[in-house]
Amino acid sequence: MxxxxxxxxxxxxxxxxxxxxxxxxxxxxxxxxxxxxxxxxxxxxxxxxxxxxxxxxxxxxxxxxxxxxxxxxxxxxxxxxxxxxxxxxxxxxxxxxxxxxxxxxxxxxxxxxxxxxxxxxxxxxxxxxxxxxxxxxxxxxxxxxxxxxxxxxxxxxxxxxxxxxxxxxSPGSALRLKLCGNYIIVTMVEMIAEALTLGEASGVGQNKVQELLAGLFAGTPVTDYAQRMTDETYDDVRFSLDGANKDTTYILDLAEKSNADIPMAKVFKNHLDKLTSDYPSLDISGVVGVVREASGLPFNLKKA
Amino acid sequence: MxxxxxxxxxxxxxxxxxxxxxxxxxxxxxxxxxxxxxxxxxxxxxxxxxxxxxxxxxxxxxxxxxxxxxxxxxxxxxxxxxxxxxxxxxxxxxxxxxxxxxxxxxxxxxxxxxxxxxxxxxxxxxxxxxxxxxxxxxxxxxxxxxxxxxxxxxxxxxxxxxxxxxxxxSPGSALRLKLCGNYIIVTMVEMIAEALTLGEASGVGQNKVQELLAGLFAGTPVTDYAQRMTDETYDDVRFSLDGANKDTTYILDLAEKSNADIPMAKVFKNHLDKLTSDYPSLDISGVVGVVREASGLPFNLKKA
The missing domain is CATH 3.40.50.720 (NAD(P)-binding Rossmann-like Domain)
Incomplete structure (x- = not known):
């Protein structure tokens, strides 16, 4: 063979x-x-x-x-x-x-x-x-x-x-499931970004929220994304914005065709659009910077 | 002592x-x-x-x-x-x-x-x-x-x-962190509900999405919530809507005072309001029924 x-x-x-x-x-x-x-x-x-x-x-x-x-x-x-x-x-x-x-x-x-x-x-x-x-x-x-x-x-x-x-x-079924999986990843990224930002903005500090995420989601992709967001290593592109935009477009198209109501994907899309427009060459984890800016914080908390 | x-x-x-x-x-x-x-x-x-x-x-x-x-x-x-x-x-x-x-x-x-x-x-x-x-x-x-x-x-x-x-x-800091934690839980619940519904509505089936969630988030609260949603056991109240409404109100109040932009919490709040109005005595996992209905599916897929 x-x-x-x-x-x-x-x-x-x-x-x-x-x-x-x-x-x-x-x-x-x-x-x-x-x-x-x-x-x-x-x-x-x-x-x-x-x-x-x-x-x-x-x-x-x-x-x-x-x-x-x-x-x-x-x-x-x-x-x-x-x-x-x-x-x-x-x-x-x-x-x-x-x-x-x-x-x-x-x-x-x-x-x-x-x-x-x-x-x-x-x-x-x-x-x-x-x-x-x-x-x-x-x-x-x-x-x-x-x-x-x-x-x-x-x-x-x-x-x-x-x-x-x-x-x-059906050959399409694996792709539909993959898009459900991608929906899970991109909304997870948005959730982590918002949780860290809520912690930072409310004065408790993003690192305490990161500890909490690590406790709740040990051994999952959550801990890795939270680390990249607090380390601010968005220059190290592992999930490109090109890829994220393609996936999100496909997810929203699938939802529209299926009549599925998934407003969280639209929340992420709004922040992704802003990130892509401002910093097109970053990793998807850079979305935390957009959420920070929308909350009156700087894009980066540590780096200038 | x-x-x-x-x-x-x-x-x-x-x-x-x-x-x-x-x-x-x-x-x-x-x-x-x-x-x-x-x-x-x-x-x-x-x-x-x-x-x-x-x-x-x-x-x-x-x-x-x-x-x-x-x-x-x-x-x-x-x-x-x-x-x-x-x-x-x-x-x-x-x-x-x-x-x-x-x-x-x-x-x-x-x-x-x-x-x-x-x-x-x-x-x-x-x-x-x-x-x-x-x-x-x-x-x-x-x-x-x-x-x-x-x-x-x-x-x-x-x-x-x-x-x-x-x-x-500061005694308030633990409460602020707890509200960040509750933000994570309620948006996680919404994410699971939307992912299962996208799978169901697009024809791939909610059970395949549940398998995916189990693979990605083994040993976390995600698998338990996904199970409760597909089993449709919302009558077994572990996280009451009274509690969820209180927590969500406090989360949104904290975000407002902190100027934190957390739109995902608002997405959940909309679905929680609908659930509370229609079925006030269910568990928080019942939010999947609201997402299903918004997607043209019945509240329950298995039970009449």
Whole structure:
């Protein structure tokens, strides 16, 4: 079985490395890898990973399972929809596994054109940031045809995470669940920002609130975000505003289509808009600065 | 040293029991206990606890440390301010430890009248619901004069919780921090309600979102609230709407006085108002029904 990975961004790079390790361990052929810029491919090779550089065309013609993790819907439509499926060169029964957070409708569209050509398109976005990816603690959300899910699952379970959540047969379902997950993350970020600011503004001090958050939410992403906000390390971008804006737009679109009333997402969106306009290159945790300013405090409490 | 506990509500009852156990273990006199209705006092006695029923007057005249946990500011002002401090009968240097969530200003007022009489008033609200109290896993937030905090601390640490957070010298500071904590709880409840509803409305199903929440927030109050919402057990009141309304009013008042911008608390308040108006006797977790209705779903998904 020939596997491939297309799109070696922050997450794709780490996941591809884990899958390559799994293939090596099982005595399987090297993982074919492609990235828009070659540097990430070279880095995987320099790292001694069981991988081989390949073109999109080569991957389309030879791979049985192709994981993809590109930045947006347009890239998925172009490379999966046109360059691969549209080429007519793919192996019959080949399985594409979409790992990017794209619109559920885009996933349904790509699945339908794959099916027309006797190909399969699964979705498998993941919950968890790069440090969790490195630690093989991602939560993959897998959806699509059950027979193909069964084939792909061994390359995820205990490879990139301990637990694989099987979402359903519809390829859009995993994306919808991922957007629910992203809703949880962005409103959690807003909640932490507001709680720290309430503590600071009321005179009790943000550090005491941080202690409280650590007590209530030990071992969760809450403690990490609270730390980044009080340390004011928003220059270290782990969740970019580009990504946050894309996710929030998709969340609000999903809510509108579903008639779901989620006003907290709109509260976050307002603060995100302000942050993006004032400081477009910061990490999402910089939203605390916007909340501080709205509360008559400076953007940064410690740094000038 | 004579200790007393006034106010045996859901939390006070459990905490008084733990303090009585500590006194027994140390060979100290029984804990003097008072409650508005006698049933809770009788229950502690029937439970074999190291306690003794006493009047407010008796407690005021004999106790060295008096814990109080009454429902609202008015009760604290009456019993602590008038019946005890105002009686002029208290032991010189006696310490009152306020455990109720009252307004920070009320606490500052009671501390000032205590000081005038050579008495001490500390605040020690706690984070954590009754099950955490039973398990001695509360987080007490202790504030007031450091010398008196040192005297009281041994009756809290490893008695009702593992970690005592020392908030500061101002009695109002622990209440302000407690309100920050309550802000975290109520916005967390709203976030869970909206996330489950987004999952349900978008067709992925609330149970998949619950799985996600469990993965992200294992071992935190999130999983418990998500369970109560999907089980629809809002009739089992653990956090009453009376309590939620009081807390939310105090949070918004604190934010207004501090000029803190916390729009998420207002989002929750809107849903809480609707819930209180439609179903005044439910648990706070019933807010998910309001979010469902605002999203075109029925209040209950499972039950008629």
């Amino acid at each position: 020939i596997l491939a990975y297309i799109g070696l961004g922050n997450m794709g790079y780490i996941i591809a490395g884990h899958i390559a390790d799994k293939l090596k361990q099982d005595g399987e052929p090297t993982l074919l890898v492609y990235n828009r810029s070659n540097a990430k491919v070279d880095a995987l090779i320099a790292d001694g990973k069981h991988v081989q550089s390949a073109s999109i065309d080569h991957i389309a013609r030879h791979a049985d399972i192709i994981f993809t993790c590109m930045f947006n819907d347009e890239a998925s439509k172009q490379i999966i929809g046109k360059d691969m499926i549209g080429s007519g060169q793919m192996k019959h029964g080949a399985i594409i596994v979409e790992q990017a957070t794209i619109r559920p409708d885009t996933a349904e569209f790509l699945a339908s054109i794959a099916n027309e050509k006797g190909l399969h398109y699964l979705t498998c976005p993941v919950m968890g940031a790069p440090p969790r990816a490195t630690a093989k603690l991602l939560v993959p959300l897998l959806a699509g045809n059950p027979a193909q899910r069964k084939i792909v699952r061994p390359y995820l379970e205990n490879v990139i995470g301990k637990v694989v959540v099987e979402v359903g047969d | 004579i200790l007393a506990y006034i106010g045996l509500g859901n939390m006070g009852y459990i905490i008084a029991g733990h303090i009585a156990d500590k006194l027994k273990q140390d060979g100290e006199p029984t804990l003097l206990v008072y409650n508005r209705s006698n049933a809770k006092v009788d229950a502690l006695i029937a439970d074999g606890k190291h306690v003794q029923s006493a009047s407010i007057d008796h407690i005021a005249r004999h106790a060295d440390i008096i814990f109080t946990c009454m429902f609202n500011d008015e009760a604290s002002k009456q019993i602590i301010g008038k019946d005890m401090i105002g009686s002029g009968q208290m032991k010189h240097g006696a310490i009152i430890v306020e455990q109720a969530t009252i307004r920070p200003d009320t606490a500052e007022f009671l501390a000032s009248i205590a000081n005038e009489k050579g008495l001490h008033y500390l605040t020690c609200p706690v984070m954590g619901a009754p099950p955490r109290a039973t398990a001695k896993l509360l987080v007490p937030l202790l504030a007031g004069n450091p010398a008196q905090r040192k005297i009281v601390r041994p009756y809290l640490e490893n008695v009702i919780g593992k970690v005592v957070v020392e908030v500061g010298d």
